[in-house]
């Protein structure tokens with residue numbers, strides 16, 4: 001059984017059908033990318049799975065538990081973490097405190113220890129801080145950890161958001177357009193980071209428009225169009241599927257446009 005099983009999800013906004021019977025899976029430790037043209041339903045799918053949207057119908061099962069319609073906090077508690085298209089960090093907190101906040105899911109202080117500042121309280125605080133530093137090392141953060149997170153450049157903020165998500169010790173991590181806005185060097189580091197996250201046994205699901213990156217790191221690619229899955233398979237198979245090429249370009253295309261679209265999907 002897969003770690004994540006999404007079955008027949010439907011979601012509408014007014015008259016807009018964002019998801020129209022979407023099904024897909026993510027296996028234990030697998031790297032899966034969700035791709036598709038703008039408006040295909042990728043972010044809506046992420047939001048339904050992580051509890052930010054409640055689907056009209058359909059089922060989301062995580063590790064065989066039906067989590068459909070549960071709150072984001074309840075789903076996170078089970079081992080699902082995510083990042084957002086635009087980093088959602090606590091701007092008025094330090095870099096370190098943002099990542100420390102990620103540990104609260106598995107490390108809880110007892111109220112009596114907090115109030116009395118017992119030795120146990122200090123030990124736990126030290127552990128939380130050590131963990132946060134460890135994850136900031138892991139993501140390769142270069143900026144000042146004591147300074148406010150909003151003072152960091154964009155690429156560094158994205159790293160902090162991933163560090164915070166990892167501090168929750170997820171079994172499945174959703175990354176929403178992790179390469180957006182990164183320069184060439186940062187992109188290369190992102191590929192390495194995704195591989196290291198995967199190597200520690202965490203499954204990853206990505207939304208990404210950078211097809212080169214998608215084809216390079218995904219074990220499986222799920223293609224969406226109009227809220228449905230139109231292809232699902234290893235990158236080499238998906239990029240030569242005529243329906244995928246059509247979806248990226250529209251139906252009335254000439255040969256030169258098709259050749260260009262094939263290049264985009266290959267990640268040339």
Ligand SMILES: Nc1ncnc2c1ncn2[C@@H]1O[C@H](COP(=O)(O)OP(=O)(O)OP(=O)(O)O)[C@@H](O)[C@H]1O
Nearest residue numbers: 013016017018036037038039040041042043044045
């Ligand atoms: N909060 C919302 N209110 C109204 N319509 C929405 C909302 N969120 C998404 N939609 C609509 O649902 C459809 C799917 O959008 P979604 O953002 O999930 O697509 P996407 O594949 O993530 O697109 P992109 O690649 O542009 O981010 C689109 O038609 C979009 O306009």
